[in-house]
Amino acid sequence: MSVELLDDLEAGELSVEFEGEEPEVVLEWAIERFSPSIAISTAFQTDGAVLLHMTYAIDPDVKLFSVDTGRLPQETYQLIEQMRERYPKLNLDLLSPDAAAVSRLVGRHGPNLFYRSVENRLLCCQVRKVLPLQRYLGGLDAWITGLRRDQWATRSDIRKVELDHDHGAIVKLNPLAEWTEDEVWDYVREHDLPVNPLYAKGFTSIGCAPCTRPTSAGEDLRAGRWWWESGAPKECGIHCAVETGGMEHELRALVGEDE
C-alpha cells in the first residue's frame, strides 16, 4: 500500500471546491482518501466533540488524539470518560510528553515555572504539548482540526484543505472552517454531545489547569489564559496554537528549536 500525498496545487483547488460544503462532505472525502493514516486532533473543547461525532458516524475507526500534558483539569478527564461511554469503539490516542524531558524541565525550573516568565511558559508548552504532538503528526498523512475562521482575524483565511508546511507537509483538514461559535454550540445541543463541565463554570477556553481560568461576561476572552503575562507575543494569549503553526513560530523565535 502506498498513499499519494496532495501537492499545493491540488490542495488549493480542492479548498476552493469545498467552500460552501458541509463539514461531513470534507470528512467523507478525507477519510476515503487518507484512512487509516488520518486522525482528529482535539483539546476536548466543543469543536473536537462535533468532529468526533461526525466522523464516528462515517467511520468509527478514525483516530481521535490529544495530548495529556499531565496538568489537565479533572473535568477534562471526566469528559474523556463520558466520551468513551458515548462512543464505545472510540479509537483514542492520548499522547504523553516525554517523561525524561518533563523531569528535566521540572527539575531545572520547578513545576509551576510558567508563572515566572513568558519564556518559561513557552518552554513548558513546548515540552508538555508541542513536542508530543509533533511526534505524533510525523506518523500521519492527514490531520483534522477544529480551526474556525471566526476564532480570530489571523484565522479568517483558513482553508478546509491545506498542506501543513509546519508539520512535514501532511494534509491539514479544517472541516468546520466556515462555522461560527453559535453553530458549533447548536450542533452540540442538537446532538446532545458530551461537553467539558468547565464551560458551565464560565471557562471559554480550556487548556491546562494552572494556565486557564473562567472569564466573566464582557471580559476579553484572552483573559482566560496566561492572564498574568506581560510581554507575551500578540495573539499568543489564545489564538496562536500548534494547529495554526503560530505557537511554533513564536517558540522558535523566542525559545529556539526543539529542546
Next chain:
Amino acid sequence: MLPDVLPDSGDRRLTGARPSPSFNDAMSKPAPRATEAPTLDLVLKRNSIERLKREKSPLGILDELPALIAAGYEDVPEEDIVRLKWWGLYHDKPKIGTFMLRVKIPGGVLQPDQLRAIGEISNTYGRGEGELTTRQNVQLHYLELGALPDVFDRLHAAGLTSAGACGDTVRNITGCPVAGLAHDELFDPTPVLEEAAAFFYGNPDYSDLPRKHKIAITACADACAAPEINCVALVGAIRDGEEGFGVLVGGGLSSVPRVARDLGIWVPKAEAVTVLAAILDEWREDLRYRVSRVKARLKFMVDDLGPEGIRQRVERRLDRRFDDFTLPALPRPSNHLGVHEEWVGVPVHLGLITGDQLIGLAELGHEVRITRQQNLVLVGNADVDALAQLGLPVDAGELRGDAIACTGEPHCNFSVTETKSRMDGLVRLLEDRFPRGSLDGLRLHLDGCPHACAQHWVGDLGFQGTTVRDDEGKRRQAYDVYLRGSLDRPAAIARPVFRRVPSDELDDAVVGLVSGWVERRGAGETFRAWCDRTTDDELAELAGREAARERRAA
C-alpha cells in the same frame, strides 16, 4: 457531474498538468450548491474581517495612533493591530512590539529626497534594514509603535504614503521600471499609472474590497510587469495609430494560482482608470465574493463568469460597448539590467538594501525605480563606480539580478524556512559551478510559504519552503521544487515536480537540473522550454531524486 476541478487548459495553462488520482477522488464528492447572491447578514456571519472593517474603518486607525501609544502596545486590541495593515504595517516576528512598514511606491518611482527619507526612517526608527519587493515597494523593519507618528510625518512630508499597502485595498500599482526611458516602448504609460494611483490610493471606496487587489500598467515592448499574474493589467498596445490598452483579468498566485485572461476589449488611454474602477465596482459590490476570503479575489469571479461575463458586466455598468481587441503575443519579459544610454539597471542581491545605501543612492542625485525583480534602475547616466562603492555593483550578473526570494526568515510570521539566506546560497553555488554568464536568463524564485510573494509558481526554477521530519523526528527545513512554470510567454503555472527536498540536499538537485539544461539545451533554449520537452523521469535522474508524486508507506 462535478465541474472539473482542474483549471481548464487554455489561458490558465497548467503546463504539464494531467488529471491525477487526487483530482479524480475529489470528483466523487457531490456537486457544489448553486450560487445565489448571499445576503449581507450571511457575509457578516461568515467573514470576521468584513465585520471588523464595518465596525471601524481600518484607514481611520491612523487618527487613533496617539491613543494607542498612550495605552501602550500591550493594551492595543488585536483588532486594531489588524487595522494597522491598511497603513502597511505587519507584525515582525516574534509578535512582541515591532512592525514592518511597507511603503507604497507607484510604479516603483522614487526621487532622491524620497530615497533619503526612507533611508533615514530606516536608520532612525528601524535597524537600518530594508528590502525591495516584487510589487516595487520598500519594506522597513523593527519600527516600534511609539515611533509611528514620526515615521508617518516624515513619509508624508516626502510625498510618500503607505495607505493601502496591505489589507483589502488596491495594492501598489506596478509598471515597467524604464517607462518613459526606453526607445522601444510603445508609449509612456506613466500618466495613466499616476492617475490610477491618485484615484485608488487611500480612496475609502476602494479600501474595503473583498480582498487585496493588484493592478499592473505597462506599455514597454515586452510588457515586463508580469501582467499575467495581476488581478487586472492594462497592457499597452497601438491600434490604428492610437495608443491604448488591452486588458488582462483574473491573474494571481498565492495558494490558488491563475494566469490572467484577455478581457477582449480596447481601452483608450483616457478611459483606463474608468475601466479599472468599473471592474473593481462589479467585484466589490457582488457579495458572492465577500462570504469567504478563500474565494474572494477577482480571479474567482473570472473563474465564475469568464472574461466574457466580466466584459458584459463592465459594459452594462458603463452603458457602452468597447471595441473588440485581443492582445498580440508578447515577447519574453526583460529585466532591464545593465548600463544603457538612458538608465542603469543594478542587481540588488536578494533585494536587501540598507538605510545607508538608500541615503547613498539619494546622494548620487538620480531618480530611481524599483523593479519587480527586487532590483534598481537609476535614471540617466549614473556613476557605476559610485554604485559599486555603495555595494551595488552593476556587473553582479543576470543570475543574481533575476533571483527573487520572499521576506521570510527572520521577519515573516508565515515562512517555515530560510528564504533570502537560502537563495544567497543557491546563487553563490551556481555562480561557483558554472561559467560567468552561462546561466543568464535563468530565474530562481524562492518562497517560504504558499503565499507566493516571490512568485515561485512562475519562476523558471521555483522553490517553496516546507518541512520534513528526519529519522530522529527532528524538524528539518525542506523545499518543494517547482518546474515548467514561467513568466515567459505564454505564462504558465509550475508544478512541484520534486517534493520535500531537505535543504541540505537541495544544492545537488539544483546543480543536477541546471547542468542538464546547460548540456542539453538548444541554441537560446530557455530553462522552461527545456523542462517542457524533458520528461519527469529524465529530470529525476538529473536531480538524483524520485520525481513528482511522492509515495510513502501508509
